[in-house]
Amino acid sequence: MKFNECMRCSTEFLFSRAVCPECGSEDIVTTDVKNGKAVEVVHLIATPAPFPDEYSVVLFQTPKGTRGFCRTTAPISKGQDIEITGDEYGPLCNPRN
Numbered sequence: 046m047k048f049n050e051c052m053r054c055s056t057e058f059l060f061s062r063a064v065c066p067e068c069g070s071e072d073i074v075t076t077d078v079k080n081g082k083a084v085e086v087v088h089l090i091a092t093p094a095p096f097p098d099e100y101s102v103v104l105f106q107t108p109k110g111t112r113g114f115c116r117t118t119a120p121i122s123k124g125q126d127i128e129i130t131g132d133e134y135g136p137l138c139n140p141r142n
């Protein structure tokens with residue numbers, strides 16, 4: 046998953062933009078992996094193809110307060126520290142050690 050951060054004002058945003066939504070700077074860096082915390086976790090047992098039969102959808106929050114959703118087959122509890130990556134289907138997360 047691509048995270049974007051403005052190098053001028055440190056605003057973090059998920060979706061790629063040509064300019065920072067806060068200050069208009071074009072000095073933006075992208076990172077693939079972010080740490081965050083699980084805010085809510087919902088376990089799914091009826092899922093569409095091509096996803097596993099069971100997985101969880103996690104509402105996460107990064108240390109800067111950016112929120113988004115990721116999915117995981119790992120056991121993750123509300124409040125747990127996680128690492129957010131991604132694949133061709135979207136954001137993935139795993140427990141952080």
Ligand SMILES: [Zn+2]
Nearest residue numbers: 051054065068
């Ligand atoms: Zn900015």
